[in-house]
Amino acid sequence: MxxxxxxxxxxxxxxxxxxxxxxxxxxxxxxxxxxxxxxxxxxxxxxxxxxxxxxxxxxxxxxxxxxxxxxxxxxxxxxxxxxxxxxxxxxLSTNLGGAGALMVLEINYPHGEYRQGDQLWLRQLAPDDAARAINRDVLVPKKGGRFAFGRLIDRQGDLLGILPPGQGQKQDVIKDAPWIAVAEMLVRTL
Missing domain, CATH: 1.10.260.40 (lambda repressor-like DNA-binding domains)
Structure with missing residues (x-):
């Protein structure tokens, strides 16, 4: 070995x-x-x-x-x-990321810098680790089985401020998120 x-x-x-x-x-x-x-x-x-x-x-x-x-x-x-x-x-970057479950967000429509067909690999963090994800793209669960996706721009207590990709989008504020998944790797076929 x-x-x-x-x-x-x-x-x-x-x-x-x-x-x-x-x-x-x-x-x-x-x-x-x-x-x-x-x-x-x-x-x-x-x-x-x-x-x-x-x-x-x-x-x-x-x-x-x-x-x-x-x-x-x-x-x-x-x-x-x-x-x-x-x-x-x-x-592989997925072997270097450490603890936290890996998940993938599939891009089916272009948003900001993401193109149709991209896969964004994310690593799950506990909400207390949100400070590590400031100014990074994140996926956060919302109530009712929905998600918020975008740049984590603010964290105050149990509130997370997420700016969706693309122009003209309003900040999404999430309260009491059970986890945050931070973007770790972009896979784009050529």
Whole structure:
């Protein structure tokens, strides 16, 4: 089994020291380095600790040696595409998001920056975590089995202010939302 600790850590912009400190209880950067390189056994206990510190599911840390994973082969820079010195494994953003159920909003009619056929992947948050979603697109349940969708522009106590996409729309105010789903990834077929 090959572990993906280094790839996920680097994709999240963390150093060995950052990850070691984020572990509960904290560990040393050397230990994290040994786990990454396979010089130390990655037990289930370590998978749970490292997964929690990286805010990913523990099973995301390992993959089969036979699995073909998407590779990042180039970057699009100011002067055009540039090849990487060596390809590196791409980690799906849905594996990096952490806790909270994933859900998908299918776009059947163009609204604002969204086109017909788009899928917007959202991650469910508790209402107390709404501050993390300010100025992000969210889906919020309303009474009667309906939903509000748009940019979360305000939170005051149990009230959420949501500005729908498109021009000329009025702010929607939701009271006592049981959850908030924040946009995490846009899937658009070409």
């Amino acid at each position: 090959i572990n993906r600790i280094r790839a996920i850590r680097k994709q999240k912009g963390m150093t060995l020291a950052d990850l070691a400190e984020a572990c509960d209880p904290p560990t040393t950067p050397q230990t994290v380095g040994r786990l990454e390189t396979g010089m130390r056994n990655l037990s289930l206990k370590w998978m749970e600790r490292i997964g929690a510190a990286l805010d990913v599911d523990p099973e995301t840390l390992v993959r089969s040696e036979r699995a073909d994973n998407p590779q990042i082969v180039a970057t699009l820079a100011k002067d055009g595409p540039e090849a990487l010195a060596s390809p590196r494994e791409a980690i």
